[in-house]
Amino acid sequence: MTRILTVDDSSTIRTIITKQLSELGYEIEQAEDGFQGLAKLQEVSVDLVLLDVTMPNLDGPSMLATLRERGNKTPVIMLTSESKRSVVAGAVKLGISDYILKPFKPDELRAKVQKVLGVGESAAAPAQVAEKQLVDMLVVDDMENVHKKFRGIVPANITINACTTAREALQLCQERSFKMLLIDMVIPDVNSVSLMNQLRALQPQALMLALALRSTNDLSTELKGQGFHEVVYKPFDAAAVSDFLGRHFEAADVVSIDGNVMSCAGFDGKDDRVEKYFTRLKSGCRESLEKLASACYDDSILDLGSVSPRNGDRLIRFVIDTEKEARRLGLQLRLVGKTDVRAVMSSITETAALPFFASVSDARAAEA
Amino acid sequence: MMQATQVDKLAGQLTQIVLARLDEGRLVVPSPPTVVAKCLQILKSPDFAAKKLVAALEIDPVLVAMILREASSATHGNAVKAIEPAIARIGSDSLKSLVVAYAAHELFESFDGKIKAANKKIWEHSVACALLARDLAAFSGAEGDTCYLAGLLHDVGKPVLAGMMLEAERKFGTVKSGWMDHTLWTKAIAGIHRKIGVAVATQWNLAPEVTAAIRDCSDYDSNDRGGAANVVRLANALAKREGFATEAIAMEDIDAMVMVGRSMLGVDAEVIARLASGLKARVAQVVE
Numbered sequence: 001m002t003r004i005l006t007v008d009d010s011s012t013i014r015t016i017i018t019k020q021l022s023e024l025g026y027e028i029e030q031a032e033d034g035f036q037g038l039a040k041l042q043e044v045s046v047d048l049v050l051l052d053v054t055m056p057n058l059d060g061p062s063m064l065a066t067l068r069e070r071g072n073k074t075p076v077i078m079l080t081s082e083s084k085r086s087v088v089a090g091a092v093k094l095g096i097s098d099y100i101l102k103p104f105k106p107d108e109l110r111a112k113v114q115k116v117l118g119v120g121e122s123a124a125a126p127a128q129v130a131e132k133q134l135v136d137m138l139v140v141d142d143m144e145n146v147h148k149k150f151r152g153i154v155p156a157n158i159t160i161n162a163c164t165t166a167r168e169a170l171q172l173c174q175e176r177s178f179k180m181l182l183i184d185m186v187i188p189d190v191n192s193v194s195l196m197n198q199l200r201a202l203q204p205q206a207l208m209l210a211l212a213l214r215s216t217n218d219l220s221t222e223l224k225g226q227g228f229h230e231v232v233y234k235p236f237d238a239a240a241v242s243d244f245l246g247r248h249f250e251a252a253d254v255v256s257i258d259g260n261v262m263s264c265a266g267f268d269g270k271d272d273r274v275e276k277y278f279t280r281l282k283s284g285c286r287e288s289l290e291k292l293a294s295a296c297y298d299d300s301i302l303d304l305g306s307v308s309p310r311n312g313d314r315l316i317r318f319v320i321d322t323e324k325e326a327r328r329l330g331l332q333l334r335l336v337g338k339t340d341v342r343a344v345m346s347s348i349t350e351t352a353a354l355p356f357f358a359s360v361s362d363a364r365a366a367e368a
Numbered sequence: 369m370m371q372a373t374q375v376d377k378l379a380g381q382l383t384q385i386v387l388a389r390l391d392e393g394r395l396v397v398p399s400p401p402t403v404v405a406k407c408l409q410i411l412k413s414p415d416f417a418a419k420k421l422v423a424a425l426e427i428d429p430v431l432v433a434m435i436l437r438e439a440s441s442a443t444h445g446n447a448v449k450a451i452e453p454a455i456a457r458i459g460s461d462s463l464k465s466l467v468v469a470y471a472a473h474e475l476f477e478s479f480d481g482k483i484k485a486a487n488k489k490i491w492e493h494s495v496a497c498a499l500l501a502r503d504l505a506a507f508s509g510a511e512g513d514t515c516y517l518a519g520l521l522h523d524v525g526k527p528v529l530a531g532m533m534l535e536a537e538r539k540f541g542t543v544k545s546g547w548m549d550h551t552l553w554t555k556a557i558a559g560i561h562r563k564i565g566v567a568v569a570t571q572w573n574l575a576p577e578v579t580a581a582i583r584d585c586s587d588y589d590s591n592d593r594g595g596a597a598n599v600v601r602l603a604n605a606l607a608k609r610e611g612f613a614t615e616a617i618a619m620e621d622i623d624a625m626v627m628v629g630r631s632m633l634g635v636d637a638e639v640i641a642r643l644a645s646g647l648k649a650r651v652a653q654v655v656e
Contacts, residue, residue, distance in 0.1 A: 088624035099627035189459035198506040201642040
């Protein structure tokens with residue numbers, strides 16, 4: 001078991017540390033001053049020392065110096081209310097691993113202890129990440145109408161959070177994990193490039209997109225030079241938004257599952273991206289069908305309610321392939337869509353024969 | 369070359385002279401350019417009249433061009449051709465920072481080649497410190513523009529002092545050129561430059577929070593953990609660690625200040641590393 005020694009003249013601090021670190025499964029040893037600390041280290045071997053600075057008999061820096069003179073290289077974290085440069089720099093010279101200022105928060109103690117013990121990546125970090133809600137996009141724009149318009153053109157299966165101030169954006173980025181951040185370039189009293197830099201420090205995995213007003217001068221080169229990945233121009237163009245969604249979201253993002261219903265996101269982008277969209281759709285449906293088969297469903301509803309009939313041939317090919325895949329997995333496929341999509345499906349024998357409904361509830365009723 | 373004891377003596381004398389003048393209110397620190405003083409006065413009011421500010425600014429075409437350039441940059445959106453919409457776009461807080469930065473930069477200019485080179489280094493360090501301070505402020509809860517300005521001006525006492533010493537050198541006349549070597553200079557400024565910085569901030573009528581942050585940023589204050597002075601203190605250490613030091617530094621001193629600052633403000637080492645990444649390019653953009 002990993003053992004930690006806390007050296008502090010305050011019994012309250014030793015008790016708090018013991019309680020908090022015992023909960024993480026560590027064995028805690030205690031000492032009241034530097035002499036006791038050195039004696040304890042001769043009795044038992046420890047993996048980490050949490051060391052106060054000001055203590056009677058022998059203070060922290062003196063204990064640390066003696067420890068190092070004896071060739072003991074046990075990692076040490078200074079845990080103290082002392083913040084004088086000379087004192088801390090002296091301890092840095094003697095090789096302390098980190099520093100915690102009193103009064104401290106339990107989170108800081110746990111994080112620094114685990115990091116020094118090398119368990120940060122394997123044990124603690126995934127748990128912390130798992131606690132964060134995963135959201136696809138954060139839109140930061142002081143105009144609420146922009147949030148509304150954006151929600152209107154982004155498929156419903158892509159989750160969006162929106163806020164109007166830098167403070168809210170920072171708060172959300174501390175609490176949640178985002179795949180993509182869209183930051184308006186004109187927020188009163190906010191330097192958007194600075195804000196992007198601050199948000200990136202919290203969300204290093206996220207794509208940073210600048211929201212800028214459509215204009216004659218091309219801002220993309222300058223903005224990319226400042227760290228943005230891309231520029232999305234306002235007022236929004238549905239085709240351009242579909243394009244960038246196509247570029248940045250995976251196959252799974254165009255198909256969402258609810259029970260045995262697979263809902264396909266729509267696409268209104270440029271023609272040269274249509275093929276890519278259908279490839280993602282097909283791949284997303286294949287993954288979804290495998291999930292439904294492994295959950296022992298007998299049938300599945302393919303909701304094409306958001307899909308446009310504009311690319312009829314490709315749509316038919318996609319439906320035929322998906323139905324074939326469903327059959328291979330032992331699932332019966334029912335289609336849901338608008339009348340124009342129904343007309344496309346009726347145009348050839350293979351798809352005309354598939355059960356087609358006007359709504360998901362109709363398809364469910366037929367299933368019952 | 370002066371002996372170490374002579375250096376100490378002279379540095380001590382200089383410090384005493386400057387401090388005595390400061391105490392007696394006889395130390396003349398540079399005033400901001402009239403246009404800057406006027407703008408700062410107007411910007412003090414939250415409901416300032418944009419037309420009044422435009423009229424004040426128009427006296428200085430360089431400042432107007434700078435504001436238009438900032439408002440037209442990608443940071444704020446797309447091209448703006450008139451000063452009034454540019455002011456509205458930048459916002460009063462950022463405009464204040466911009467105007468002060470414009471005036472402060474002037475203080476780092478010198479006719480003396482050696483001092484000019486030294487001041488350039490201090491200016492780059494100050495810009496790095498200001499950028500980091502503004503970013504760190506977002507995590508500590510301190511006000512971003514206050515931290516930016518305090519970061520920008522935390523060393524402003526150094527060039528002002530250099531100018532004063534140069535003036536003294538010229539006045540004494542008999543003293544050989546180059547009498548003020550780097551060791552003397554460092555020693556002389558160590559104890560007093562921040563006080564002069566406070567005098568400049570006061571003279572320039574900056575917000576009391578900015579002046580206080582300049583005054584208090586030499587040491588951390590655990591009673592105001594997320595305060596602007598602590599933010600500037602950490603930003604100062606980080607700027608030095610990132611290569612923007614103005615003199616030789618002891619790495620353990622810097623590491624100690626960063627360790628204390630991280631715990632003081634409650635910011636992760638990873639977040640700090642990400643904030644500092646790309647700093648050189650960001651400083652270059654401002655300094656250009």
